[in-house]
Amino acid sequence: MVNEDNAHRLVDTLVAxxxxxxxxxxxxxGESLQGRLSTAEMERELTDLYEAVCQALRTGGLDDPGEHFGEVRSLLIELSRNRARQGFTPSETARSVLALKEVLEPELVNGEDGVRVYLRLARLLDDLALLTTEAYVRTREEIIASQAEQLLELSTPVVKLWDGVVxxxxxxxLDSARTQVVMEKLLQTLVESDSTHAIIDITGVPTVDTQVAQHLLKTVxxxxxxxxxxxxxxxxPQIAQTIVALGIEFGDIPTNASLSDALRQALKEIARDTEENAGALL
Structure with a gap:
């Protein structure tokens, strides 16, 4: 336990x-970040954090880092999220906290009481550094998930090929997650473009197995x-042989060797339907 008077003296020293x-x-x-962050932004972050730590120590001392460290934790989480977005490493982020130990050690380690106070403060700063790592990892996971979703969107475009054909x-x-994205984008585009024909082209799909076939059938x-x-x-030809060998049945789903063949067939059907509708009106 750290004497309350020693804790108060610590705060007085930090403030003075x-x-x-x-x-x-x-x-x-700044030396560890090697100029990759503006000095003004870094000093603002550290000043806010330093003052929050002083306030927390004044309120609750060193031996019970509870709710009074809420503001400190909030600032550290925000700092960690910023570092993650800016491309810094977890170690560089944690060092933003741990560097304070290096600054304070020669000033506080003076006598038995000073050593005791410093060691308790050092443990507290270690805990706060761990918090930055946890917040950093969560943010990086969010960024990676967001980037993966964006790549998935980009890798499954739905384009209008002709009036009435997408x-x-x-x-x-083609996996389950991508199939869901394809479905959603295809259905949305069908509605928005008022199209009656959809062509799913698998020229760029390297292999077709039973699972891929099931995903295609769901989309159809x-x-x-x-x-x-x-x-x-x-x-x-290779895909056709694989489909036959696996016994995959597409049922009554039309298939074509190329996208151009499928588009040609779709346009013929649209022209035929247009003629039939015109004849019916007459």
């Missing part, structure tokens, strides 16, 4: 040496439920 300690802390952190050129492996069924005729194109 406010500008000096912050300047030295900012210099130490196409989905698939490239790469979803398009049909919207009243659109769905066609699968890009059935290369």
């Amino acid at each position: 040496r406010h500008d000096d300690f912050i300047a030295r802390w900012a210099q130490t952190v 196409g989905v050129p698939l490239v790469g492996t 069924v979803a398009a049909r439920m919207m009243g659109a005729q769905a066609t699968i194109s890009g059935i290369r």
Whole structure:
């Protein structure tokens, strides 16, 4: 346990040496960040954090870092999120806290009481540094998940090929998550473009197994439920042989060797439907 008077003296020292300690802390952190963060922004972050730590120590002391450290934790989480977005490493982020130990050690380690106070403060700063790592990791996970979602969106475009015809050129492996994105974008585009035909092109899909076939069938069924005729194109000879060998059945789903063949067939069907509708009106 740290004597309450010693804790108060610690706070008095931190407050009295406010500008000096912050300047030295900012210099130490700046050396580790190697100029990749503006000095003004770094000093603002460290000043806010330093003052919050002083206030927390004044309120609750060193032996019970509870709710009174709420503001400190909030500032550290925000600092960690900023560092993660700016591309710094977890170690560089944690050092923004740990560097304060280097600044304070020669000033506080003076006599038995000074050593005791410093060691308790050092443990507290270690805990806060761990908090920065946890917040950093969570932020990086969020960034990675967001980037993966954006890449998934970019890798599954739905394009308008002709009036009444939309196409989905698939490239790469088709899994459950990607199938869901394809479905959503295809159905949305069908509605927005008032299209009656959808062509799912698998020219860029390296292999087709039972699982991929099931994903394709789900997409076709979803398009049909919207009243659109769905066609699968890009059935290369190797793909056709694999489909036959696996016993995969596409049922009554039209297939074509190329996207151009599928588009040609779709335009013929649209022209035929237009003639039939015109004849019915007459």
